[in-house]
Structures are given as structure tokens and as C-alpha cells.
Amino acid sequence: MAPLVKVENLRVTARDERGRLSVIVKDVSFEVQPGEVVALIGESGSGKTTIALSLMGYARSGARIAGGKITFDGRDVLSLSKRELSSLRGRNITYVPQSAAASFNPARPLLKQVIESSQIHKMMPQAEAKTEAVALFRELVLPDPEHVGERYPHQVSGGQLQRLLAAMALVTDPKLIIFDEPTTALDVTTQIEVLRVFKKAIKERGTTAVYVSHDLAVVAQMADRIIVLRDGIIREVDATGRILSEPKNDYTKSLIAAAEPHTRATAPGAIQTKAAPPVLEVKSVVAGYGATDRDGVPVLPVLRDVGLSIKAGTTLGVIGESGCGKSTLARVIAGLLPAARGEVLLDGAPLPRRASQRTRDQLRRIQILFQMADTAVNPSRTVGRILGRPLEFYHGLGGDQCRRRVAELLDMVRLPAMMAERYPGELSGGQKQRVNLARALAAKPSLILCDEITSALDTVVGAAILDLLAELQREVGVAYLFISHDLSTVKAVCDEVMILYAGQMMEHGSRRALGQRPLHPYSDLLISSVPELRQGWLDGISENVLKEASVGVARPGRGEACSFFERCAVRVPGRCDVEPTPLRSLTKGAKIRCQRTEEELIDLSAR
Amino acid sequence: MSADQTITAVAAPALPRRRFRLPLAGIIGAGVVGFWVVIAIIGPYIVPHDVGALVDDDLFGRMRWALPLGSDYLGRDVLSRIIIGARYSIGVAAAATFLAVFMGGTLGMLAAVSRGAVDMALSRFFDALISIPSKMSALVVIAALGSSIPVLVGTVAVIYTPGAFRIWRALAVNVNALDFVEVARARGEGTGYLIREEILPNIAGPVLTDFGLRFVFAMLLLSGLSFLGLGVQPPNADWGSLVRENINGLADGALAVVMPAVAIASVTIGVNLVIDNLPGRWSSTGEH
Numbered sequence: 001m002a003p004l005v006k007v008e009n010l011r012v013t014a015r016d017e018r019g020r021l022s023v024i025v026k027d028v029s030f031e032v033q034p035g036e037v038v039a040l041i042g043e044s045g046s047g048k049t050t051i052a053l054s055l056m057g058y059a060r061s062g063a064r065i066a067g068g069k070i071t072f073d074g075r076d077v078l079s080l081s082k083r084e085l086s087s088l089r090g091r092n093i094t095y096v097p098q099s100a101a102a103s104f105n106p107a108r109p110l111l112k113q114v115i116e117s118s119q120i121h122k123m124m125p126q127a128e129a130k131t132e133a134v135a136l137f138r139e140l141v142l143p144d145p146e147h148v149g150e151r152y153p154h155q156v157s158g159g160q161l162q163r164l165l166a167a168m169a170l171v172t173d174p175k176l177i178i179f180d181e182p183t184t185a186l187d188v189t190t191q192i193e194v195l196r197v198f199k200k201a202i203k204e205r206g207t208t209a210v211y212v213s214h215d216l217a218v219v220a221q222m223a224d225r226i227i228v229l230r231d232g233i234i235r236e237v238d239a240t241g242r243i244l245s246e247p248k249n250d251y252t253k254s255l256i257a258a259a260e261p262h263t264r265a266t267a268p269g270a271i272q273t274k275a276a277p278p279v280l281e282v283k284s285v286v287a288g289y290g291a292t293d294r295d296g297v298p299v300l301p302v303l304r305d306v307g308l309s310i311k312a313g314t315t316l317g318v319i320g321e322s323g324c325g326k327s328t329l330a331r332v333i334a335g336l337l338p339a340a341r342g343e344v345l346l347d348g349a350p351l352p353r354r355a356s357q358r359t360r361d362q363l364r365r366i367q368i369l370f371q372m373a374d375t376a377v378n379p380s381r382t383v384g385r386i387l388g389r390p391l392e393f394y395h396g397l398g399g400d401q402c403r404r405r406v407a408e409l410l411d412m413v414r415l416p417a418m419m420a421e422r423y424p425g426e427l428s429g430g431q432k433q434r435v436n437l438a439r440a441l442a443a444k445p446s447l448i449l450c451d452e453i454t455s456a457l458d459t460v461v462g463a464a465i466l467d468l469l470a471e472l473q474r475e476v477g478v479a480y481l482f483i484s485h486d487l488s489t490v491k492a493v494c495d496e497v498m499i500l501y502a503g504q505m506m507e508h509g510s511r512r513a514l515g516q517r518p519l520h521p522y523s524d525l526l527i528s529s530v531p532e533l534r535q536g537w538l539d540g541i542s543e544n545v546l547k548e549a550s551v552g553v554a555r556p557g558r559g560e561a562c563s564f565f566e567r568c569a570v571r572v573p574g575r576c577d578v579e580p581t582p583l584r585s586l587t588k589g590a591k592i593r594c595q596r597t598e599e600e601l602i603d604l605s606a607r
Numbered sequence: 608m609s610a611d612q613t614i615t616a617v618a619a620p621a622l623p624r625r626r627f628r629l630p631l632a633g634i635i636g637a638g639v640v641g642f643w644v645v646i647a648i649i650g651p652y653i654v655p656h657d658v659g660a661l662v663d664d665d666l667f668g669r670m671r672w673a674l675p676l677g678s679d680y681l682g683r684d685v686l687s688r689i690i691i692g693a694r695y696s697i698g699v700a701a702a703a704t705f706l707a708v709f710m711g712g713t714l715g716m717l718a719a720v721s722r723g724a725v726d727m728a729l730s731r732f733f734d735a736l737i738s739i740p741s742k743m744s745a746l747v748v749i750a751a752l753g754s755s756i757p758v759l760v761g762t763v764a765v766i767y768t769p770g771a772f773r774i775w776r777a778l779a780v781n782v783n784a785l786d787f788v789e790v791a792r793a794r795g796e797g798t799g800y801l802i803r804e805e806i807l808p809n810i811a812g813p814v815l816t817d818f819g820l821r822f823v824f825a826m827l828l829l830s831g832l833s834f835l836g837l838g839v840q841p842p843n844a845d846w847g848s849l850v851r852e853n854i855n856g857l858a859d860g861a862l863a864v865v866m867p868a869v870a871i872a873s874v875t876i877g878v879n880l881v882i883d884n885l886p887g888r889w890s891s892t893g894e895h
Binding site: 334335336355356358360363366367368370372375376377378379380381389390393394439443 | 785786787789790791792793794795796804805808809811
């Protein structure tokens with residue numbers, strides 16, 4: 001059978017701002033058979049998206065397809081005229097981008113945008129296209145398929161928007177669909193349902209697809225064949241099963257190693273200071289945004305009665321979906337967002353709520369690291385000056401002393417000392433994150449708040465940062481509050497874990513307790529939603545999980561009632577959504593916030 | 608771990624140190640601006656004739672050795688008048704713009720960094736100022752205080768301060784939302800440090816572009832005031848008034864009206880050429 005897509009010696013070049021030419025895709029050749037799903041996997045900068053876009057004869061601005069041949073369905077894509085290309089794009093080849101929110105026009109109703117390409121290509125009358133789209137909405141399990149198209153993009157959730165994008169791509173019944181990291185921006189519990197419907201849609205239609213992703217576990221569920229890319233060169237091509245079980249290339253092996261959880265946290269025996277007072281305690285904090293009411297509670301409460309404690313030299317992980325209040329928690333502790341109620345204690349002494357009211361020493365002892373390494377360093381100051389400022393500010397170092405300490409700090413985060421003269425713009429993402437870490441260390445803190453610090457980095461680079469964190473903890477004994485949406489990362493670095501949902505603490509226990517049943521229903525959902533690195537995982541998960549996942553968006557409940565109520569599989573209507581939820585201690589040593597007793601939970605999970 | 612090695616190995620070979628280098632267009636612009644600045648400074652020592660002296664019997668006389676740019680509507684030397692006019696046009700406009708940008712910029716950054724009540728108070732105050740028609744208020748002030756150079760500078764500065772405030776505040780608010788400013792705030796840095804070290808270097812480019820634009824506006828406003836007889840007082844004149852007083856010569860294509868206009872245009876274009884071509888973080892596109 002002739003392949004649907006045949007790429008021969010593809011070569012793409014790009015010119016940077018300084019006008020230097022670089023080859024970003026080097027002599028790449030591969031084929032895609034009809035009905036096959038091929039994954040392009042690699043880190044950022046590996047050329048995966050560039051290759052996927054070139055299948056449509058498109059190169060991003062600054063880039064140019066310099067050589068090679070792309071045959072799609074018997075036509076030479078690169079020799080087509082502009083007009084011929086536009087008849088191809090959106091009709092025979094469609095594209096599902098990563099950011100659904102940025103891909104829809106916020107000012108037009110969804111249905112109009114979904115059927116737009118079918119109208120441009122004059123494939124069918126509008127009424128017919130609308131019926132087709134509604135059928136697709138039903139197939140993609142969108143709520144209220146008849147009327148969802150009348151809404152505007154901001155009126156549906158992120159997962160729904162991503163499925164609407166897929167509907168847009170499917171409506172012209174294309175021969176090839178290109179998925180470009182379609183679930184990367186989604187929460188795990190949302191990702192799972194989107195993956196399910198995508199897989200079902202692809203399978204039922206027998207559509208050929210190219211799936212671009214950096215996530216090996218996701219790709220393992222979707223693809224028949226995997227192409228591993230690095231620096232624009234194909235490193236390995238093989239069937240999915242074989243890549244996972246017997247990778248040949250070293251780079252593939254390192255990708256698999258980085259994806260597999262391996263624990264970096266201190267061994268349980270190493271924490272001798274178990275009895276020691278916690279370095280940080282947070283007691284029933286209420287915080288949020290907007291105007292405050294008479295009791296001082298903000299209109300939009302983000303954190304509702306959250307408490308935690310971190311022992312010196314240990315790591316507490318905070319997990320939750322986007323919008324659950326993880327980052328707000330870090331900002332409250334750092335004093336950037338004053339809490340409306342509750343208190344934060346450092347070594348048993350209460351801290352003023354605002355950073356501006358804290359003493360310099362209190363400020364020194366809590367440092368914060370942000371997710372976006374790019375925006376967390378001042379682009380117009382050299383690394384040396386960025387690191388020198390906290391030294392000068394907290395420790396009064398200057399001149400040679402300061403320079404020596406900067407070199408030491410750079411060494412601590414495994415960067416060469418000559419980096420001190422560089423500007424942040426000259427560093428890679430991972431290097432910038434290391435500079436951030438060095439800046440936090442410069443203060444000699446007792447606690448570092450890490451807010452999603454590896455989320456924006458590639459798996460391998462992120463894994464190296466996690467290793468570094470663990471090493472530094474052993475060396476200098478600093479405690480971490482590690483915030484992440486990624487369960488496997490949290491499991492890898494944390495001694496204790498707290499699970500947050502819509503501003504409420506759902507479960508708080510040791511890392512080991514998280515692996516033991518009974519679990520809080522939300523913890524259960526969260527844990528079972530994380531893709532595993534084996535084929536067939538997606539088909540094997542229980543329907544129960546999906547039923548929970550597919551219900552709407554997180555919404556803070558009223559008052560003290562459980563905010564997880566609407567998505568909970570074991571809810572008790574009339575009780576969970578009305579009464580204040582009690583905090584229960586489980587025999588495994590964890591605390592959960594649930595109406596159900598331990599016995600009930602064991603009973604329910606056995607069923 | 609292997610990834611560690613990757614990261615250090617990826618470190619690019621040392622780039623050439625950044626030097627302050629202008630592209631050709633920028634050099635041309637700098638040359639033109641530099642020329643006019645020098646003329647403005649040494650003007651009184653090189654003028655061939657006195658600005659007020661009637662040296663030609665012809666009105667709008669043609670070019671000749673003694674009068675290289677001909678004569679104006681009263682028979683005065685155009686070249687001398689343009690040379691002296693440079694002082695007023697560039698000097699007064701530059702001083703007023705500096706003052707406006709300094710006041711508006713400082714307060715704008717202060718508003719952005721302080722947020723809350725300070726931001727609200729400053730913003731509403733400047734909103735109120737901006738609602739007063741600029742030429743009207745200039746007329747009132749100058750009519751009351753009489754026309755002198757300090758009054759002109761002060762009036763024009765006050766008129767352009769709200770605009771500068773708006774731009775600086777808007778730019779600073781964007782930078783203020785970035786994480787590195789939060790980091791500095793969490794470190795306990797004061798407002799002065801935040802403005803000086805974290806905000807200012809990162810808005811330098813766009814703000815300079817704004818300065819260029821505002822300088823041009825100031826020159827035009829001064830010309831407008833001169834037209835109404837409230838600007839620079841005779842026999843001295845800035846370039847704007849030179850154009851206006853010789854407007855009758857336009858039909859004849861007299862240099863007396865063309866040359867001051869060319870002078871205004873050359874300074875305007877020169878300033879903008881320099882600002883648009885500044886390298887690195889001074890560049891108007893804000894690239895680093």
C-alpha cells in the first residue's frame with residue numbers, strides 16, 4: 001500500500017535575530033501509512049512541530065523549507081502553488097494546535113468557527129455542516145451537543161474547547177490530522193477524557209494522524225509508531241511497543257528514564273528531626289482576590305481554610321489542578337498576597353501578613369521560585385548582578401567577597417563561573433531556572449517555595465533540576481514547599497504530600513500514604529488519571545474514573561461544604577453539599593476532608 | 608547525571624561583548640541631531656548678521672554670497688535667523704520635554720509600583736489635567752505670567768506631563784506584573800530600588816521612543832504659540848515662527864519659508880532615526 005505521507009530528506013533552516021542561519025531539521029525521512037497514527041516525540045527545539053507544519057507545506061516565520069521532498073496523497077506538497085496549498089490545508093490536512101483558548105476567536109460563536117473550514121472549501125451547505133458538527137459534538141462527548149455551538153469560547157472549559165478544536169479539524173473529514181501537543185495545557189483529569197475521545201474518533205474513522213508531543217506516556221496511548229527526534233535529527237523509529245520495551249538509542253533511553261518516577265526525596269530514616277518543631281506552619285488561612293466583605297473575606301476566595309506544616313529539611317508537595325489555589329498559597333506564605341484570615345508561623349513565631357511589614361531576616365528565610373524561569377530574572381541585568389543583590393541586601397557582602405560568593409553559588413547549581421557576566425537572554429530555560437535557584441540560595445533560606453518550577457522545562461532538563469534540589473537539601477538542609485500539578489514529580493521529590501482542590505485541602509499525608517488505600521475520592525481520581533508508560537493503559541482504566549472526570553469544571557462549593565461534590569463518585573447528596581466537611585484522620589497516617597468514614601471509603605473502593 | 612552534562616555543555620561559546628553600536632541610519636540621525644545641537648550652542652558666535660538687522664533692500668531676496676539663504680519678509684538674513692532659532696526651537700523643546708518626561712515618568716513608575724490608592728490618586732489627577740485643552744491652558748498661563756523662556760518651558764512641560772505619565776505607567780505596569788519584580792518585592796526591596804533597578808532598565812526602549820515623539824510635539828506646540836505671538840518674542844524667533852512670519856513667500860518658493868521647515872523636519876527625523884535604531888535593551892522593540 002502506498003504511504004499517505006512520504007517525507008524524504010526534509011531540511012528546514014531558520015535565521016535568528018542576529019541573522020545567523022541554522023538548520024533546525026536535518027535530513028528527516030519517514031512515511032505515514034493510511035490509517036496509522038505516528039507520533040513525533042522530542043523536547044522543545046527538537047523540530048517536532050516544524051516537521052509537522054511542513055507536512056502542510058508551511059514554515060513558521062523566520063524558517064524556510066530548504067530541501068527535501070514531501071509527498072502527500074501522491075502530490076508533491078512543496079511544489080504546490082499558494083492556491084493549491086490552501087485547498088489542501090483545512091480540508092485534506094487539518095491541524096489541532098496546543099492552545100485551544102488562543103486558537104478560537106473570542107468574539108464569534110463556537111459553531112460558526114467549527115464549520116468555517118467546510119464553508120471556505122465550499123464542501124457542503126451551511127445547514128448540512130451544522131448537522132455534521134452537532135454529530136461530531138455528540139461523538140466527542142461534549143455536554144449539550146445541540147446547543148454548545150451557540151456559546152462563545154470563554155463559556156466552555158479548557159477540555160471542552162480542546163475537543164471543539166478537534167471537531168473543527170474533523171468536520172471536513174480530512175485524510176490527515178496533525179495533533180500538536182493537544183493535551184499538554186490540560187489538567188490530568190481533563191486530559192484523560194480528551195485523550196479518550198480523540199482515540200475513539202481516530203479509531204472509528206480510521207483517520208491517519210501525526211501526533212506531536214513531548215510526553216511519552218501520552219504518546220504510548222495514542223500512537224502506533226513513534227519517531228524520536230532530537231536537535232532536528234531522527235534518533236529512533238519503531239513501533240510503540242518496541243520503543244517502550246527495548247529502546248536502542250541512548251537518547252530514547254534517557255527519555256524513558258526521565259519519564260519513569262524515581263524517588264529523590266530523603267530516605268525516611270534520614271529525617272532525624274521528626275520531633276523538631278516545624279519550620280513553617282500555616283493555620284486555617286483564607287485568602288483570595290477582589291473586594292472584601294464585612295468579615296474580611298474576599299469576594300473570590302481562592303484558599304478556604306488551608307493549613308499545613310513543614311519540618312526543617314523536608315519537602316512538602318502541594319498538588320492540584322490549575323485554579324485550585326496552589327500558587328496563591330505560595331504567595332500568601334511569601335507575603336505577596338496578604339491572607340484575609342488565618343496565620344503563617346515561621347519557627348513558631350507568627351509572620352506579619354504583608355511582606356512589607358516583615359523584618360529583613362524573616363524575608364530572608366523564605367525564598368520563592370517561580371514557574372516561568374524567563375520572567376523570573378531581570379533581563380537587563382547580568383547573572384552576577386542578579387545573584388549579587390540578595391548577598392548585598394541580606395548579608396551586606398560587596399566587592400570581591402560578593403564575587404567569590406556568586407561563583408560559589410553558580411558552582412552549587414552546576415553552572416560555570418563565567419556565567420556571571422552573561423545576560424539572562426543568553427541562557428537556556430534550564431540554566432535560567434538554575435540562576436533562580438542560586439538567587440534563592442544566596443539568601444541562605446530555611447524554606448524555598450517552589451511554584452511549578454519544572455513545569456515549563458523539558459522532561460530531561462526538569463529531572464536534572466529535581467536532582468539538584470534533592471542534592472542541595474542534603475547539603476544545606478533547606479526545606480521545600482513543592483507546588484506542582486504533576487503527581488509523579490511530587491511523588492519523586494516530596495516527603496509529605498498535600499492535595500488541594502478548589503482551595504480546600506482534600507488529603508494530607510506522607511508520600512507512602514498516597515500509595516495506600518483508602519484514599520480521598522479526589523486523590524483517587526487524580527492518581528488514576530496520570531498516564532502510565534505502557535500501552536493500553538488508556539483502554540484499561542475504569543469507567544468510574546471517566547464518569548467523574550467528564551463532569552464540568554472545578555467550582556468552589558458554598559461555605560464550608562465540599563467543593564469536590566459535583567465530580568465525586570461517592571457523594572451523598574443532601575449531606576456533602578450542605579454540611580461542613582469534617583477532617584478525618586486515617587489509620588494510614590493521613591488526614592482527609594470527607595463526609596465518608598474510613599470504613600465507608602474502603603467499602604466503596606472495593607466495589 | 609547525564610542531563611547535567613548536557614546542560615553545561617550546551618552553554619554557547621562566549622558571545623562578543625555587547626558594545627554600543629549604531630546602524631548606519633542611526634549614525635546619520637545622530638549626525639544631524641549633533642549638528643543642530645552644536646549650532647544651537649555656538650550660534651551667537653558664528654552668525655554673519657544680527658538677527659534683527661535689516662540687511663537687504665529686497666523682500667524675500669535671492670541667494671547670494673552675503674546672504675546664503677536669502678532674506679525674509681523684512682529683508683533680514685534668513686541664515687542668521689535660523690541659526691539663532693535653533694537655540695529656541697531645540698533648547699526650549701528639549702528642556703520642556705525632559706522636564707515633562709522626568710516628572711511624568713517618575714510619577715508613572717511610582718504609580719505602577721505602589722498600586723492601590725497612590726496609583727488611583729495619581730491617575731485621576733493626571734486624567735483631570737489631560738482633560739484641559741493644552742493650547743487653551745498655555746494661552747491662559749502665558750497671558751497671566753507674560754512670555755519668557757522659563758514660563759514657556761514650564762508651561763509646555765506641564766502640558767506634556769500627563770501624557771508621559773500615562774505611557775510610563777502603562778509600560779511599568781506590564782513589567783511590574785513579571786515574576787522578577789515579585790521576587791524583588793518578596794526579598795523586601797523598597798519602591799526606589801524597584802523603580803530604578805527592576806522597572807526602568809526594562810522599559811528604557813519604548814520610553815525613549817515616547818521621548819522622541821513628545822519632543823516633536825513640544826516643538827510644534829511652541830511653533831503654535833509663536834504663531835499667536837505668545838512664544839519666543841521678536842526679534843528672536845524659533846523655527847516655527849520663522850515659517851509663519853514668512854508664509855507670504857510660499858507662493859514665490861522663498862527659502863525664508865522653506866529652510867526653517869527643512870530645519871524642523873531634519874531635527875524631527877534625526878531624533879527619531881537615532882531612537883529607532885538604538886541597539887540592545889535601548890531598542891524601541893524591547894529586544895534583549
